[in-house]
Amino acid sequence: MNSPLTAYVALNSASGVLNLYLCLYVYFRRYRYKKIAYFFMAYTVTIAIYCFASAIMLLTTTLEQIKFWTAIQYVGMPISTTLGLLFVMHYLGIHISKIKAFSLLIIPIITSIVVATNDLHHLHYKVLEIDPILGAPYVQQEIGVWYMIHGTYIFSCMLVALLLAISRWKETAKVHRMELLSLILGQFIPMLTALLYLLELTPEGMDPVPMVLWLSSSLYLWSISSSRMFTLIPIAKNVIFNSINDGVMVLDESIQLNEFNQICEKYFPQLTNKLIGMNFYKAWQELTGNSFPLELELTGNNQEVQLAIDDTKRVYQIRISPLIKVKNRKGLILIFTDVTELRELQNKLEYQANYDELTQIFNRRAFMEQCEQDFAIAEQGFTPFTVVLMDIDHFKKVNDTYGHHIGDQLLKHVVTLFENQLTEGQVFARYGGEEFALSLNGYTALEAELLGNNLRKQLERQSLDSSEGNIPVTLSMGVAEAITGTKETVDQLLNKADKALYSAKQSGRNQVHVYTLEK
Numbered sequence: 182m183n184s185p186l187t188a189y190v191a192l193n194s195a196s197g198v199l200n201l202y203l204c205l206y207v208y209f210r211r212y213r214y215k216k217i218a219y220f221f222m223a224y225t226v227t228i229a230i231y232c233f234a235s236a237i238m239l240l241t242t243t244l245e246q247i248k249f250w251t252a253i254q255y256v257g258m259p260i261s262t263t264l265g266l267l268f269v270m271h272y273l274g275i276h277i278s279k280i281k282a283f284s285l286l287i288i289p290i291i292t293s294i295v296v297a298t299n300d301l302h303h304l305h306y307k308v309l310e311i312d313p314i315l316g317a318p319y320v321q322q323e324i325g326v327w328y329m330i331h332g333t334y335i336f337s338c339m340l341v342a343l344l345l346a347i348s349r350w351k352e353t354a355k356v357h358r359m360e361l362l363s364l365i366l367g368q369f370i371p372m373l374t375a376l377l378y379l380l381e382l383t384p385e386g387m388d389p390v391p392m393v394l395w396l397s398s399s400l401y402l403w404s405i406s407s408s409r410m411f412t413l414i415p416i417a418k419n420v421i422f423n424s425i426n427d428g429v430m431v432l433d434e435s436i437q438l439n440e441f442n443q444i445c446e447k448y449f450p451q452l453t454n455k456l457i458g459m460n461f462y463k464a465w466q467e468l469t470g471n472s473f474p475l476e477l478e479l480t481g482n483n484q485e486v487q488l489a490i491d492d493t494k495r496v497y498q499i500r501i502s503p504l505i506k507v508k509n510r511k512g513l514i515l516i517f518t519d520v521t522e523l524r525e526l527q528n529k530l531e532y533q534a535n536y537d538e539l540t541q542i543f544n545r546r547a548f549m550e551q552c553e554q555d556f557a558i559a560e561q562g563f564t565p566f567t568v569v570l571m572d573i574d575h576f577k578k579v580n581d582t583y584g585h586h587i588g589d590q591l592l593k594h595v596v597t598l599f600e601n602q603l604t605e606g607q608v609f610a611r612y613g614g615e616e617f618a619l620s621l622n623g624y625t626a627l628e629a630e631l632l633g634n635n636l637r638k639q640l641e642r643q644s645l646d647s648s649e650g651n652i653p654v655t656l657s658m659g660v661a662e663a664i665t666g667t668k669e670t671v672d673q674l675l676n677k678a679d680k681a682l683y684s685a686k687q688s689g690r691n692q693v694h695v696y697t698l699e700k
Contacts, residue, residue, distance in 0.1 A: 185384075186318075190239045192392035197232030199398040200225040207405065217271045221401075224264040228394055230257030235391040242317045244310060248300070251309075254388075255296040259289035262335040269342040269364060273349055285338075292331045305331070312385075319387065332379060339372040363400040370397050428497075428517035431504065436461050436477060439512065448497070448517055449490060475499060477513060485520065496521045537611040539589055540596040548610030548618050552671050555608065555622045556663065563665060567629040569619040570678040571658040574690040576615035583649045588615075591654060594645045602636055618675070626662035626695045633658045633693040641691065655691035657682060662696075 204225040211218050231254050238250035263285045270277065292305070299305045308323035324332075346365045353361050374383070374393045383389040428445035432438060438461050446452050449468045456464045465473045474486050483500040497517045504512035535547035543551065552568070559566035573595065580588040592615065599617075603609055612618040621629050637656050645652040659682025663674050681696035688694070 186239060189387065189392060190236050192395065193232050193236035193239065196391050196394035196398065197229045197236060199395050199402070200229040200232060203398055203402055203405075204229065206402075217268065220264065220268040220271050224261060224268050225398070225401075227257040227261035227264060228398075230254075231261060232257075232391040232394060235388060239318050244317075247311070247318060247320060248309065252293075252297040255293050258390075259292040259331060259335055260286060262338045263289050265368065266338045266342045269346055269368065272364065273345055275345070288331065288334045292327065295327050295331075304328075315385070319385070336372065336375060336379075339368055339375070343368040343372060360404045363404040367397040367400045370394075428519075430461075430515040430517070432461050432477070432513040432515065434511045436513075438464050445517065448495070448519065475501060477501060485524075494521075495519060496524045540592055540611050542596055542600070543608065543610035545610065545612050545618075548608060548612065548620070549671065551608050552620045555620055556671050556674075559622050559663070560665070564623050565625045565662060565665075566674075567621045567624045567626055567660060567662045568671075568674050568678050569621065569629055569633055569658055569660050570612065570675065570682045571617045571619070571633070571656045572682055572686065573615040574655045574657055574686075579652065583647070583652070587645075587647055587649055587652070590647055591645050591652065594643075595640065595654065595656070598640055598643060599636060602639065626660050629660045629662070630693050630695050633660060637691065637693060657685040657690045658693040659683070659685055660693060660695040 204222050207218050207222050207225075211222075234250050234253035234257065238247060238254065241247050241250060267282055267285065295302075295305050299309070304325045304327040306322050306328065307325045308321070310321055311317045312319040312321045343365065346361060346368060350358070350361060350365075370393055371390050374390050377383050378389055425442060425444065428448045429442045430438060430445055431440040438457055438459055440457070441452060451468055456467070461477070462473055465471075469488055469490070471488075475484050483498060485496055485498050487494060487496050489495075496519070498520050500516045500518070502514045502516065504514050535544060536542065537544045556566050573591065576588065576591070579591055592611075595617070596609075596611075599609055603619075606622060608620040610618050619629075621632070624632070637658065641653070641655050643654075645654055659678045659680065661674050661677035661681055663669050677696040681694045685692040685694040
């Protein structure tokens with residue numbers, strides 16, 4: 182055996198042994214690793230088959246032996262490239278379904294079958310014979326249609342794996358970039374060698390790819406043994422970091438901006454890598470134009486802030502958490518959750534719970550709640566407190582004569598007129614149907630009666646201008662003042678006002694009556 186051939190056999194065997202060692206190394210430690218270890222074991226064992234078969238083929242002396250070991254090579258080689266792609270994808274955190282993963286193996290499996298049966302159809306090799314000049318084990322070949330399909334496919338797999346690994350370089354922390362570099366080179370070396378082989382720039386009649394696979398395997402061995410390649414999967418960590426629905430900023434122990442995820446870039450369009458290393462307070466000022474609202478020292482603290490970014494108002498909940506110590510260094514994690522839609526929904530629901538849908542003033546529930554608060558304040562301050570109940574006269578007749586849409590207009594007409602006359606602190610609400618309520622903190626019954634008559638007269642002078650013509654509107658009102666020192670409740674006070682209202686209606690309507698014990 183000549184010296185070059187001996188070297189080729191040695192290199193192929195070395196690649197096979199190293200890949201077999203890698204497979205066994207990971208297998209015996211598989212319980213410590215993630216699921217990625219199983220992809221790697223399948224990947225290395227198929228490469229080992231490819232390399233050992235290539236080494237043995239270099240020792241053959243007949244065409245039948247060459248064809249047999251070529252078929253064995255193609256049991257491992259085409260499948261290994263696809264498994265290499267799946268390994269890289271899993272390492273980068275790109276997961277696909279089992280059906281899609283299996284579909285990637287269809288062409289390699291077909292290739293193995295086509296090569297094994299090539300003498301029947303010559304789809305892979307039109308011609309495969311011993312080189313007439315160099316002799317066995319060197320071969321002279323003429324490629325067929327399937328060879329081109331197979332070659333394009335495996336080269337594409339290697340290229341995609343390489344590009345995926347390169348695409349994650351920028352977002353990978355520096356401490357993990359050597360692992361990523363070994364992955365990149367592990368894919369690049371065989372791909373480049375395969376390209377040179379296809380371009381016929383390598384020794385004639387010899388497949389050089391298995392001779393260089395020991396280099397890729399050495400890089401993988403270094404990554405596995407000297408780092409936490411299978412236990413940490415740092416690239417997948419970055420994918421998870423960037424796929425979190427919340428914005429995340431990482432600060433170092435000097436309160437400098439150290440890292441942020443893609444959601445943060447979405448929340449703050451001016452956030453770029455240029456701000457990394459900048460004091461966080463200064464960076465925040467540049468991003469928002471405001472001072473940071475929380476104390477960074479108070480970990481576990483959280484607060485909602487409203488920010489106007491690019492003329493768009495958003496509400497964020499900001500949480501501060503301590504960063505787990507790494508090499509005795511401390512830091513902070515700031516988590517930003519966009520709660521704008523949630524707060525808008527809460528505000529909408531709160532509004533619907535407190536305001537009448539038709540008139541947009543307080544409903545009965547909100548009136549009672551506010552009335553209770555104001556009444557308690559009045560009692561503590563020994564100030565007068567009065568309530569007024571009012572009812573639109575003959576409202577049912579308006580509905581029956583003109584329809585409910587005119588009745589709704591009438592209700593809005595009353596509310597508009599009253600809101601133009603009432604002042605702050607006078608709580609006005611729709612009490613139910615055509616009935617309204619008014620609470621007056623600091624008003625005596627006589628003052629409330631005067632105000633009620635003023636409102637009543639103005640309403641009487643301003644009839645409703647509708648599509649059915651001018652419709653006169655009048656109100657009847659009942660007034661009741663709280664008696665200090667009697668521990669009277671709001672319900673009791675409203676009951677007295679209701680009795681006074683009934684009295685006003687019984688007396689001919691369009692009147693204001695004040696509750697007295699005689700009534």
